[in-house]
Amino acid sequence: MKKSLTLATLATASAALPALAHHGQPSGARDGRPNVIVILADDLGYGDLSCYGATRVQTPTVDSLARCGTRFTNAHACAATSTPSRYGLLTGEYPLRRRGTDVAAGNAGMIIPPERYTVADVFRAAGYHTAAFGKWHLGLGSRTAEQDWNGQLDQTPADLGFDYHYIMAATADRVPCVYIENGRVANYDASAPIYVDYRRNFPGEPTGRTHPELLTKQRSSHGHDQAIVGGIGRIGYMKGGGRALWRDEDIADSIAAHAVRFIHEHREAPFFLYFCTNDVHVPRMPHERFRGKSPMGLRGEAILQFDETVRQITDALRAEGLADNTMIILTSDNGPVLDDGYDDRAVELAGDHRPGGPFRGGKYSSFEAGSVVPFIVCGTDRVRRGHVSNALLSQVDLTATMAALVGLPLPEGAAPDSRPYLSAWMGRERKGRDWAFKTGHLHSHILRTQQWTYIAPKPGPAIIPWGPVIETGCADGPQLYSVRRDVGQLKNVADQQPRVVSQMQEILENLQLP
Ligand code: NG6
Ligand code: CA
Numbered sequence: 324m325k326k327s328l329t330l331a332t333l334a335t336a337s338a339a340l341p342a343l344a345h346h347g348q349p350s351g352a353r354d355g356r357p358n359v360i361v362i363l364a365d366d367l368g369y370g371d372l373s374c375y376g377a378t379r380v381q382t383p384t385v386d387s388l389a390r391c392g393t394r395f396t397n398a399h400a401c402a403a404t405s406t407p408s409r410y411g412l413l414t415g416e417y418p419l420r421r422r423g424t425d426v427a428a429g430n431a432g433m434i435i436p437p438e439r440y441t442v443a444d445v446f447r448a449a450g451y452h453t454a455a456f457g458k459w460h461l462g463l464g465s466r467t468a469e470q471d472w473n474g475q476l477d478q479t480p481a482d483l484g485f486d487y488h489y490i491m492a493a494t495a496d497r498v499p500c501v502y503i504e505n506g507r508v509a510n511y512d513a514s515a516p517i518y519v520d521y522r523r524n525f526p527g528e529p530t531g532r533t534h535p536e537l538l539t540k541q542r543s544s545h546g547h548d549q550a551i552v553g554g555i556g557r558i559g560y561m562k563g564g565g566r567a568l569w570r571d572e573d574i575a576d577s578i579a580a581h582a583v584r585f586i587h588e589h590r591e592a593p594f595f596l597y598f599c600t601n602d603v604h605v606p607r608m609p610h611e612r613f614r615g616k617s618p619m620g621l622r623g624e625a626i627l628q629f630d631e632t633v634r635q636i637t638d639a640l641r642a643e644g645l646a647d648n649t650m651i652i653l654t655s656d657n658g659p660v661l662d663d664g665y666d667d668r669a670v671e672l673a674g675d676h677r678p679g680g681p682f683r684g685g686k687y688s689s690f691e692a693g694s695v696v697p698f699i700v701c702g703t704d705r706v707r708r709g710h711v712s713n714a715l716l717s718q719v720d721l722t723a724t725m726a727a728l729v730g731l732p733l734p735e736g737a738a739p740d741s742r743p744y745l746s747a748w749m750g751r752e753r754k755g756r757d758w759a760f761k762t763g764h765l766h767s768h769i770l771r772t773q774q775w776t777y778i779a780p781k782p783g784p785a786i787i788p789w790g791p792v793i794e795t796g797c798a799d800g801p802q803l804y805s806v807r808r809d810v811g812q813l814k815n816v817a818d819q820q821p822r823v824v825s826q827m828q829e830i831l832e833n834l835q836l837p
Contacts, residue, residue: 358451358648359446359725363458363656365494369658369659374699379617379676380623385633392709392710393701396711397713398697403694403764404687405494408694413721414435414439414722415723415740420739430499433461433482442595443485454594459490488506489578495574497557498558502567502569520559528562530548532549538556540571540608541665546664576610587642603629607622620671622673648702648703650701657687658685661791679691683794683796700749707749714747717756717759722738728745760830777803777831779828803824
């Protein structure tokens with residue numbers, strides 16, 4: 324169904340936009356169209372990069388991208404955790420509109436329905452070669468818990484516009500701990516068939532709970548006490564894998580190497596890469612070459628590794644002479660967390676580092692640090708160089724903005740919440756959105772404008788009750804903060820600003836969210 328939509332789009336685009344007709348032809352020729360790489364970090368906070376003010380860690384490669392392009396100070400993810408954030412980024416639809424977009428298990432069925440139009444479909448329609456790398460966390464296969472991990476998965480990113488994928492099914496702390504390449508376990512080891520279950524353990528398999536002495540690489544601080552893979556406790560039970568199991572220390576290099584190979588193989592034709600790092604998500608187990616390199620321990624080293632991963636990508640572009648014709652959009656899926664369930668001393672070693680920058684809260688939170696993310700665009704001369712922009716951006720606009728970039732209209736009904744903000748994303752227009760909608764803790768509704776952040780009433784605990792020491796942002800009544808003056812959200816002014824509150828409520832009502 325989606326295929327015919329795509330072809331219809333091509334036909335309409337060519338007819339309606341004769342000047343751009345060549346953009347719609349899926350030919351190998353580049354025609355001056357830029358390659359596009361979305362680099363999506365995991366749990367990397369606004370304050371975790373030196374170009375955003377970090378001093379206890381240096382990120383020279385990312386900083387150089389910021390110098391060559393535009394660095395945004397008011398950019399927002401769709402949600403404060405991974406699965407819903409990625410759903411919004413890829414589909415241009417608020418995750419709250421779709422059930423089952425909360426943090427996914429490693430055996431979740433594919434969460435984006437195959438017929439949903441994605442940003443990868445935009446590029447495929449424009450004749451690009453498209454690929455997804457690294458953390459996926461949007462489910463695989465047509466049915467939850469019924470995947471055959473020993474054969475071809477029946478629903479994969481290939482159904483969502485990606486020509487190639489080399490991904491982790493969920494996260495590094497969730498089984499299965501193997502890479503999936505084009506719908507099959509990479510390096511499959513027939514002598515160790517793979518079984519995954521999120522409810523019951525397999526007889527005879529040790530778990531973190533029963534055999535803590537086998538947690539030789541990292542101990543858990545909360546949860547992560549089920550399957551043990553490579554001396555680390557995970558979420559979910561798993562059996563088998565053998566040679567296909569990843570080594571945590573090699574994850575960053577492995578996904579970067581596959582992306583680099585893709586760049587080399589597709590240097591002649593335009594490509595779109597959705598490149599998702601595991602850094603700086605838990606378990607933080609960066610390669611040995613980073614050990615001892617950061618005063619912040621493993622979390623600091625994971626940030627250094629992230630920066631080096633970015634360098635591996637930019638080096639490949641430079642080697643192919645593509646550096647000036649490849650737009651890079653670098654951002655993160657949600658805000659930062661220190662202790663996220665492993666005893667990696669991230670809290671003890673943080674010192675005065677503020678991973679969320681000036682913002683309150685962190686990952687999971689309805690306060691701003693949950694979803695304000697680093698956001699850098701660079702790489703072609705369309706992007707303003709050396710610029711810092713306060714334009715209000717939302718990741719939900721990726722799909723429509725990329726359609727504008729390649730000059731194709733979106734099919735009817737596609738990316739319903741996504742709007743094109745190409746000039747703002749290129750650093751050439753100052754304002755951006757009037758407002759950005761985000762999902763916070765327990766599905767809280769958050770509405771952000773240049774001046775205000777409104778958090779709709781949501782009863783709940785003040786601090787996350789199950790581990791990370793982070794304020795949830797829950798409150799029985801409405802919260803309004805003048806973030807322009809009160810960036811740390813210290814004073815709730817909802818009572819003093821009833822008109823603003825009702826304007827915000829009206830916008831939220833108009834969204835008709837479930
Ligand atoms: C939590 C995990 C946390 C992390 C998070 C998802 C526990 C105790 N905590 O449930 O470690 O995996 O889910 O993170 O299991 S995210 O960035 O992928 O959304
Ligand atoms: Ca995340």
